[in-house]
Amino acid sequence: MARVDQITGRKPMSGNYRSHALNATKRKFNLNLQKITINENGKKITYRVTAKTVRTLRKQGKI
Template sequence: MARKDSLTGKGPLSGNKRSHALNATRRKWNLNLQKVRVMDEKGTMITLKVSARTLRTLKKNEKIV
């Protein structure tokens, strides 16, 4: 499975790593994925991989068990 947030669809970002001499090499920033159990509207528990930012939003809106 790809490193992607299953709720928001966010994926890793890419950019350059810069040295002191300003040499540029490509790098990737991965998401901070966490496994979380969420209850859907039918009352069944679903395990999702969400980013830490999405997890924070779920806790704020009281959607997390």
């Protein structure tokens, strides 16, 4: 399964590792994905979302 936030659609970002000599090597910044369960219309649905999205949903009272 791809590393994508199922609610916001966020994907991993790319960047560089930087050594002391400023050599650049490609790397990937993966998302901090968590599994959460949300009740929608009386059914429990499991989503894979980022930790930031979980915080936002808790603040809005959706979890």
